[in-house]
Amino acid sequence: MGKTVRRSTTRSGKRSKMQEARDSFVFARYFFMLAIVALIVLLAGFIITLGPLDISVADAYRALLSRAFPGAFQVDPLTERVVWNIRFPRIVGGILAGFGLGVCGCVMQAVLKNPLASPFTLGISSGAQFGIAVAAVLGISVFGGPYLLIGNAFLFALLCSAFIIGLASVKGASSETLILAGIAVNYFFTAMSQLFRYFADDEQLRLMTSWGMGDLAAFSWSKIYIIFGVFAVCMPLLMLKAWDLNIMASGDETAKSIGVNAERVRVYILVISSLVVATVVCFTGTIAFIGLVAPHMARMILGGDHRFLIPASGILGASVLIAADGVAMNIIAPTVIPTGIMTSVIGVPFFMYLMLKGRRKEFWT
Amino acid sequence: MMIQLQAKGIVFGYNSSPILKDVSFEIGPSRLVTIVGPNGSGKSTLIKCIDRILTPERGTVLIDRKDVTKMDRMEIAKNLSYVPQSSARTFPSNVFDTVLMGRRPHIGWLSSSDDEERVWEVLRLLGIEELAMSGFTELSGGQQQKVLIARALVQDTKVMLLDEPTSNLDIWHQLDVMNIVSDLVKKRRMTVLMALHDLNLASKYSHGIIMMKHGRIMAAGDPASVLTSENIEAIYNVEVAVRSQSEEPFIVPLRQIKPSGPRPHPGGRLFTSGKKRSRLPRSLAEIKEIRLS
Numbered sequence: 001m002g003k004t005v006r007r008s009t010t011r012s013g014k015r016s017k018m019q020e021a022r023d024s025f026v027f028a029r030y031f032f033m034l035a036i037v038a039l040i041v042l043l044a045g046f047i048i049t050l051g052p053l054d055i056s057v058a059d060a061y062r063a064l065l066s067r068a069f070p071g072a073f074q075v076d077p078l079t080e081r082v083v084w085n086i087r088f089p090r091i092v093g094g095i096l097a098g099f100g101l102g103v104c105g106c107v108m109q110a111v112l113k114n115p116l117a118s119p120f121t122l123g124i125s126s127g128a129q130f131g132i133a134v135a136a137v138l139g140i141s142v143f144g145g146p147y148l149l150i151g152n153a154f155l156f157a158l159l160c161s162a163f164i165i166g167l168a169s170v171k172g173a174s175s176e177t178l179i180l181a182g183i184a185v186n187y188f189f190t191a192m193s194q195l196f197r198y199f200a201d202d203e204q205l206r207l208m209t210s211w212g213m214g215d216l217a218a219f220s221w222s223k224i225y226i227i228f229g230v231f232a233v234c235m236p237l238l239m240l241k242a243w244d245l246n247i248m249a250s251g252d253e254t255a256k257s258i259g260v261n262a263e264r265v266r267v268y269i270l271v272i273s274s275l276v277v278a279t280v281v282c283f284t285g286t287i288a289f290i291g292l293v294a295p296h297m298a299r300m301i302l303g304g305d306h307r308f309l310i311p312a313s314g315i316l317g318a319s320v321l322i323a324a325d326g327v328a329m330n331i332i333a334p335t336v337i338p339t340g341i342m343t344s345v346i347g348v349p350f351f352m353y354l355m356l357k358g359r360r361k362e363f364w365t
Numbered sequence: 366m367m368i369q370l371q372a373k374g375i376v377f378g379y380n381s382s383p384i385l386k387d388v389s390f391e392i393g394p395s396r397l398v399t400i401v402g403p404n405g406s407g408k409s410t411l412i413k414c415i416d417r418i419l420t421p422e423r424g425t426v427l428i429d430r431k432d433v434t435k436m437d438r439m440e441i442a443k444n445l446s447y448v449p450q451s452s453a454r455t456f457p458s459n460v461f462d463t464v465l466m467g468r469r470p471h472i473g474w475l476s477s478s479d480d481e482e483r484v485w486e487v488l489r490l491l492g493i494e495e496l497a498m499s500g501f502t503e504l505s506g507g508q509q510q511k512v513l514i515a516r517a518l519v520q521d522t523k524v525m526l527l528d529e530p531t532s533n534l535d536i537w538h539q540l541d542v543m544n545i546v547s548d549l550v551k552k553r554r555m556t557v558l559m560a561l562h563d564l565n566l567a568s569k570y571s572h573g574i575i576m577m578k579h580g581r582i583m584a585a586g587d588p589a590s591v592l593t594s595e596n597i598e599a600i601y602n603v604e605v606a607v608r609s610q611s612e613e614p615f616i617v618p619l620r621q622i623k624p625s626g627p628r629p630h631p632g633g634r635l636f637t638s639g640k641k642r643s644r645l646p647r648s649l650a651e652i653k654e655i656r657l658s
Contacts, residue, residue: 259442
């Protein structure tokens with residue numbers, strides 16, 4: 001082996017060619033994330049101008065800033081109301097929902113070691129749908145008023161993943177057990193919802209279908225505060241495990257040998273991401289594409305280090321979602337297409353492009 | 366005599382079918398010891414039990430007289446490193462990031478420049494610095510094995526466990542990997558315990574050999590005393606000629622004693638060891654006290 005040992009280049013204070021390549025790769029990761037954040041800001045500024053009321057970019061930003069600096073800008077009160085009460089909450093809600101779904105898709109794929117995993121793999125969306133059915137048909141709900149449906153969607157979504165996590169802690173939290181249990185629970189709750197739908201009258205059916213089309217119309221500031229509060233607690237907790245997720249992609253045995261208790265981390269991630277997804281789903285319904293594909297996009301561009309991958313999946317999820325929402329609202333205005341449909345229409349071509357163009361051919365090995 | 370790694374009475378089984386039956390041994394510092402034995406003899410299981418990837422039903426493992434069973438995972442990872450047979454990753458990662466994972470027991474959320482420098486140092490040591498930015502799954506088998514050894518090396522442990530590190534490699538890479546491991550023992554004074562199929566590689570590189578069958582240690586000692594034609598015939602059912610090649614035994618397989626492959630199931634438990642053990646030469650009676658120091 002003697003011939004393979006070379007003198008450390010850093011002793012002479014010079015970085016080797018490979019070290020420089022690695023430095024620029026790390027720089028590129030930061031640069032890419034900043035670029036996507038900048039893109040979201042620009043995109044938001046543009047989307048806010050679109051709609052039935054003609055608002056220029058300058059007017060939109062003026063209206064936004066007028067709250068921060070009262071009296072500093074002359075703004076038309078109608079413009080201000082539209083920007084602050086209708087368009088801006090929708091965009092902020094879209095950014096938060098896209099971020100949450102992207103992040104949860106990323107951590108779920110990592111802990112379940114499956115590129116097809118998404119935030120809904122544990123059956124969360126069918127749990128939420130069943131919660132809605134219970135509220136609509138039986139009139140049983142934990143909350144009243146505007147949270148009649150949302151509260152139930154949230155609770156049943158959590159109940160659904162709690163059941164799977166409980167099952168896994170008895171049977172052993174291997175990724176195969178979790179995925180199989182998720183699929184089974186998904187079928188069960190879908191069947192139960194269909195049963196309720198079968199017996200529902202017209203009014204109850206209308207209530208049931210008013211939720212779950214996967215759109216961002218429901219966002220108001222009070223709902224955004226709730227989501228923001230949940231994210232503020234959960235996102236740092238997910239980021240804390242970034243290293244362990246990197247290691248777990250090599251398999252549970254390797255993870256254990258490097259000091260990571262794979263099963264415990266898996267349950268930890270599932271508990272927290274379920275909370276995040278349930279919060280998003282109860283307000284938006286099922287937006288399926290983002291959580292599956294945003295992490296793959298991030299992985300193709302940034303590589304497999306979850307310290308970068310988790311936030312990048314979130315940021316990419318947010319940008320795809322608000323871009324799709326902008327198109328969905330305006331492409332055949334005044335008809336608004338549900339955002340869930342448009343995310344796939346916009347996202348799939350971009351995803352296909354990355355798949356064909358990407359030089360990292362090992363992604364689906 | 367100092368003992369670096371000690372296993373005492375390890376018992377392990379899957380669903381009540383026993384795999385390891387009361388395995389004990391001691392290994393001194395700066396030794397390279399290989400475990401040999403037929404498929405299914407419990408070599409890999411023993412290594413996993415020592416690293417507590419599998420939890421033995423009974424028995425203890427001591428490193429520097431510290432009990433591994435009382436350590437948490439991070440603590441074990443600081444004392445014992447493990448090189449798996451192969452590592453299939455679900456998602457891609459480049460070589461540098463893969464090796465950096467081995468620093469996990471020593472770092473918090475952010476890796477320091479010292480950690481990264483340690484990775485570069487090990488990549489240079491193994492001659493794979495040029496591969497640092499390549500994807501792990503794009504590498505050849507030999508290169509992947511070196512990356513896995515590099516990851517174990519940056520854990521900075523005194524004891525390294527390897528599970529059949531040469532099993533998928535051509536003859537050049539087999540020697541390459543064995544030379545690397547042998548150098549770690551000589552120059553870094555590491556203690557290495559590895560499972561190996563190739564008896565000639567085991568003979569060439571090991572200070573001590575543990576020969577296993579049916580979850581028990583059947584013979585142990587230096588290569589010349591373990592790799593005899595009687596032992597190999599009894600353990601593997603293969604007739605061999607053992608020659609001496611610069612004082613190391615050199616094994617030439619001649620023929621199978623019994624046809625291999627599935628035999629008619631006698632009914633009841635597959636491993637009713639009584640009959641088979643009686644076929645062993647007397648010198649191979651199961652060994653209780655094994656010191657390889």
